[in-house]
Amino acid sequence: MKDSGTQGPADSELLKRISQRDETAMASLFDRYARIVYSVALRVLHDPAEAEDVMQEVLMQVWRGAPSFIVGRGSLGGWLTVVARNRAIDALRRRHPSDPVDEVMLPASVDLASEAERNTLMAKLRTIMHELPVEQQKSVEMAFFEGLTHSEIAEKTGNPLGTVKTRIRLALISLRKALQA
Template sequence: MVAAKAAEDAALLALVGQGDQQAMASLFDRYSGIVYSVALRVLKDTGQAEDVMQEIFIQVWKKPSAFVSGRGSLGAWLVVVARNRAIDSLRRRRPTDSVDDVVLAASTDLGAEAERNHLMEKVRAFLHQLPPEQQKSVELAYFEGLSHSEIAEKTGDPLGTVKTRIRLALISLRKAMHGSPSPGQTVQGEAS
């Protein structure tokens, strides 16, 4: 099912690259809800969330090749792009405020995205297997939207340590998502 959906997405993106408006409408119908939900969760403003969603789908229309299929699913890529654009928008909107107030709950169920829900459950289960320091750094970065510098400041850890923890966690996560050994076997240790 996941492979079939990935093949459909690839075919639709190829058609979008040829200017096919119906293919673009199909991609929009398939992913606009999740993109909007992520943007709304970060921004807490329906108008700005709609703007972020529109920017993302205009980007897909203009440059469908920006998505690299070998790095994951189109839905997951769009979620990450939506999160990043929303955080950027939030920072532009309130440059003097901290992004500490932005929280993306790890247990969020965005509804009809069964593939995403399955993937998120797998990620959550894997995160709980990471060393506590890596787990905390990843959660602060990806679920609370903090930058590496902000995480270092919040935890009191050196910036290099924070970056190493996140990098090791993401490498382990990538291996786990591709059916490699468990996290304890892929992470030998970390800088402290």
């Protein structure tokens, strides 16, 4: 049985196969969750290299601890985001032990119905994103998945700030219209 809105086997099946050291299952889990884990870590750390380290640590924790994850206690995605947040805060504290850590709020728990709805929505968003012009796609990805500001995107792409803002705004309008249809 597949998770609603996702491609490939259900999380429980992936965890079972990962427990048996199936590298293909781990690759599928990585493809499914690496971006969200990275995004959570980046929001806390504001450092892409450190966020990538946290992502790798979290996913290695899955590789090592798959047999101990109890599928019925909650969603794997929710657990991974909480672990990513906590690991990122730990990394931030190691970097600056005396600085206070800004609280990053994540949902306390996610029920299965809302998780399935979110997965369906994410699949639809991915499809819609692929239909956007390439420039809009790249701008949205840099803003929302890489955590870059509009100014940073303008600098990185060599485009004027107004162009970057317009591309993101048009992309968001297109996404909103497509989701409401």
